[in-house]
Amino acid sequence: MRMAEQQSFDVETDVVVIGYGYAGAATAITAHDAGAEVVILEKMAQPGGNSRVSGGNCVIPRDSDEAVRGFTDYLDRLCFGTTPRPVLEALVTEARSLVKWAADLGGDLHIPEQLIVSGTYPRTIKGPGFPKVPGGSGNFDKYCIRGDADVPPSLRLWNLLSRNVAERSVQVRLGTAARDLLTDASGGVVGVVATAGGRQITIGARKGVVLTCGGFENDPELKWDYAPPKPLKFAGNPGNTGDGIRMAQRVGADLWHMTRTSTIVGFQAPEFEAAFGIFFPSDGFIYTDRAGNRYVDETGIELHEFYRVFSHFDAENVEFPRIPSWAIFNEQTRLAGPLTWNTSGYNRDLYRWSPDNAAEVERGWIVEAGSVEELAERLDMDASVVTATLTRYNAACADGQDTEFGRSAATLKPLAPPFYAIPLHPVVLNTQGGARRDEQGRVIGTDGNPIPRLFSAGEFGSVWGYLYQGASNITECLVFGRIAGANAASTVNV
Ligand SMILES: Cc1cc2nc3c(=O)[nH]c(=O)nc-3n(C[C@H](O)[C@H](O)[C@H](O)COP(=O)(O)OP(=O)(O)OC[C@H]3O[C@@H](n4cnc5c(N)ncnc54)[C@H](O)[C@@H]3O)c2cc1C
Structure with a gap:
């Protein structure tokens, strides 16, 4: 953590989003549409993170209160009751609106005939990952964005979201790695220190900072400390090196789900x-x-x-x-x-x-x-x-x-x-751990209180307390991206 010494920053905006995958895109779109000025920082030369190269499938509950309750119960059981119920409820309830949201952005989230992600073995993942767990069957379906069969589903979703980011006045700074969070005297987050092209810059965030910088799939030290099998290889974005975990720790964030991986x-x-x-x-x-x-x-x-x-x-x-x-x-x-x-x-x-x-x-x-x-x-x-x-x-x-x-x-x-x-x-594929978050997408400190103006979404600090239901990480990116984006943009949290 660094105290913000200066009142002026190299760049100033309302909301800074750290990491440009699906979670960062959903956050930026929502914060922008809620009236905020948004800057996205992405350390890699190419955006997209794990999201762009994923299977592109997400789960969405069926459209009834019973299905929502059943699906939430199922997730509660997969987490062995350790993830607060309001967080799971936020995930499931808000997931109901994803089809409409995608339509508003110009995309068609549909249930595909065949899920492209899997071969025959390991066990195909069309249905619930754990069919014997009550609530798993009949309460949700897997969706992806409809489109040209030659374009992988993950790229279709990425094209939709990145096009919407581009159509808004969101500034995307590629090759810009966030290094530290800046705080004021009360411990609230007011900005970010980043490096770009070997130069350090400071970006002030008038309303909030959202951590959407993924997991630690390519960080040997964190994997050694937290991931059970050794060595553990990775299939996704080499830029996911747990940077957000270290930044969040320095401002007092509590961590959760650090040993959980997919x-x-x-x-x-x-x-x-x-x-x-x-x-x-x-x-x-x-x-x-x-x-x-x-x-x-x-x-x-x-x-x-x-x-x-x-x-x-x-x-x-x-x-x-x-x-x-x-x-x-x-x-x-x-x-x-x-x-x-x-x-x-x-x-x-x-x-x-x-x-x-x-x-x-x-x-x-x-x-x-x-x-x-x-x-x-x-x-x-x-x-x-x-x-x-x-x-x-x-x-x-x-x-x-x-x-x-x-x-x-x-x-x-x-x-x-x-x-x-x-x-x-x-x-x-991805790690699940990171900073603890609540149902409003706020990052929670070790004292149990939200850290002012610090939010998160996506696989960074995801909800998975023990078992993971396949195709839910993307749901979590979109849902918590929208929650964190809306709350960061709202003056209530300032
Ligand atoms: C092969 C594969 C298949 C998958 N299939 C599915 C699937 O079908 N369904 C599903 O639900 N999940 C799937 N997953 C998991 C899912 O893709 C991810 O959990 C999800 O996309 C993560 O999105 P995110 O936005 O949180 O992070 P990411 O998309 O990984 O984005 C994080 C971004 O932050 C950037 N970043 C990191 N540190 C910094 C920093 N210091 N400063 C600035 N930027 C930084 C990274 O470079 C990256 O671009 C799959 C994963 C893989 C690898």
């Missing part, structure tokens, strides 16, 4: 900074640990909760035996489709994965082996372990019963040469 399985290609999410388009595959042992029903894990499986630690040998894991798959699976989405992830615009995975075999990313012995040698495993694993798995396929891990009979497809294998890491 983590899938993925492949880290040495040539790329971000990892690829890996999905299996067909049933003929298994996962093994580093030694070659299966450890889970590969088809049954909820997509975003893989960190729990990867985090298993062997205290005797002092290692994470499942990092990296290996996926071993058969020819039919290799030919069934690309192992990654080509529609989302930071690598989406950098590399096109081949439809039959042949280019990735050629690159050496996918290992090919003509026999169990060759497979074991290439994966640096004991051949007897790999043989035993494949023998047991193939026997389960023949019996139609996986007595070890309970994988369903319909998905048990035998593995025979040629074998293919790809190393898998836990790959975080």
